[in-house]
Amino acid sequence: MFDKSTWIKLPRNVLQGHGVLDDLSAAVDELYLSGDPFLVTSPSPNRIAGDRVRDQFDDIDSVSLDRASFESVERVVDAAREADAGYLIALGGGKPIDVAKMASDRLDCGFISVPTAASHDGIVSGRSSIPEGDTRHSVAADPPLAVVADTELLAEAPWELTTAGCADIISNYTAVKDWELAHRLKNVEYSEYAGALSQMTAEMLVGSADSIKPGLEESAWIVTKALVSSGVAMSIAGSSRPASGAEHLFSHQLDRIAPGSALHGHQVGVGSIMTEYFHSGARGEWTDIRDALSTMGAPTTADELGIDDETIIEALTTAHEIRDRYTILGNGVSEEAAIEAATITGVI
Numbered sequence: 001m002f003d004k005s006t007w008i009k010l011p012r013n014v015l016q017g018h019g020v021l022d023d024l025s026a027a028v029d030e031l032y033l034s035g036d037p038f039l040v041t042s043p044s045p046n047r048i049a050g051d052r053v054r055d056q057f058d059d060i061d062s063v064s065l066d067r068a069s070f071e072s073v074e075r076v077v078d079a080a081r082e083a084d085a086g087y088l089i090a091l092g093g094g095k096p097i098d099v100a101k102m103a104s105d106r107l108d109c110g111f112i113s114v115p116t117a118a119s120h121d122g123i124v125s126g127r128s129s130i131p132e133g134d135t136r137h138s139v140a141a142d143p144p145l146a147v148v149a150d151t152e153l154l155a156e157a158p159w160e161l162t163t164a165g166c167a168d169i170i171s172n173y174t175a176v177k178d179w180e181l182a183h184r185l186k187n188v189e190y191s192e193y194a195g196a197l198s199q200m201t202a203e204m205l206v207g208s209a210d211s212i213k214p215g216l217e218e219s220a221w222i223v224t225k226a227l228v229s230s231g232v233a234m235s236i237a238g239s240s241r242p243a244s245g246a247e248h249l250f251s252h253q254l255d256r257i258a259p260g261s262a263l264h265g266h267q268v269g270v271g272s273i274m275t276e277y278f279h280s281g282a283r284g285e286w287t288d289i290r291d292a293l294s295t296m297g298a299p300t301t302a303d304e305l306g307i308d309d310e311t312i313i314e315a316l317t318t319a320h321e322i323r324d325r326y327t328i329l330g331n332g333v334s335e336e337a338a339i340e341a342a343t344i345t346g347v348i
């Protein structure tokens with residue numbers, strides 16, 4: 001008997017380009033939502049673009065958050081209920097988007113993603129990550145109903161945020177390899193479409209490396225397009241597998257043992273260099289990943305991440321404990337093997 005089924009949740013409207021922020025209310029109108037919007041933002045995005053959002057709606061309350069935390073999620077949930085909001089609009093980098101995504105899940109309402117930095121694929125995906133104490137909680141929620149990515153705004157974000165977004169996409173290479181491996185060894189469900197889309201996204205980004213430069217609005221365009229298709233790959237897969245493998249486990253472990261040291265994308269990029277080495281050996285494709293990262297100005301070493309060598313090794317040898325996700329790390333790599341991988345790849 002045929003008993004397969006799938007439920008793919010995608011953003012309905014994706015607007016990308018110069019000045020599209022001014023089309024936000026038009027994009028929202030098309031969604032036929034009921035009720036008033038509620039704006040979730042943080043101080044600097046609010047300063048830069050808050051009024052441009054508020055001016056487009058008759059009745060809109062807002063909250064500005066200093067940090068992403070479960071407390072912030074509660075604050076948004078309470079304030080949005082108080083305002084009788086019909087849906088949320090998240091304006092900002094990672095924090096307001098992560099918080100609004102989680103709050104909208106709690107409120108049973110939709111949210112619109114208006115990123116002001118192209119720093120990671122959470123601006124499009126259904127995954128939300130919130131720090132709690134010395135760890136981060138990754139929660140599955142619905143993806144945004146719409147994404148409004150104004151490249152004029154995104155190009156003004158600090159350059160390192162854009163290189164972090166690039167590195168998050170480049171890590172799709174190893175994420176897909178881990179997913180295929182888990183499929184072969186552990187019979188984990190694999191989607192050819194999602195795997196191919198995710199890999200192609202990374203290839204296209206690397207192929208455009210020459211146009212990814214500070215001060216070029218086109219850079220923001222290329223990265224955002226890649227983040228959108230990476231998010232779509234995750235939606236098709238119904239999991240973060242197409243964009244999250246051992247390199248993400250490594251990064252999550254760094255978040256635990258050295259919180260706040262480096263950006264998510266930069267950590268997964270460096271992780272990807274080493275996990276590619278585990279996949280294909282000393283003469284493998286890890287040099288391609290390293291070269292692509294360094295061309296874009298993303299870190300390729302522990303030093304550039306601002307993390308000491310011991311911490312890198314500790315994260316690499318313990319990353320497999322993070323969650324039940326089979327990757328090239330298997331049941332863990334030995335300290336000697338980790339040191340060798342990190343040394344050969346020049347990470348330490």
Ligand SMILES: [Zn+2]
Nearest residue numbers: 120121168268
């Ligand atoms: Zn990521």
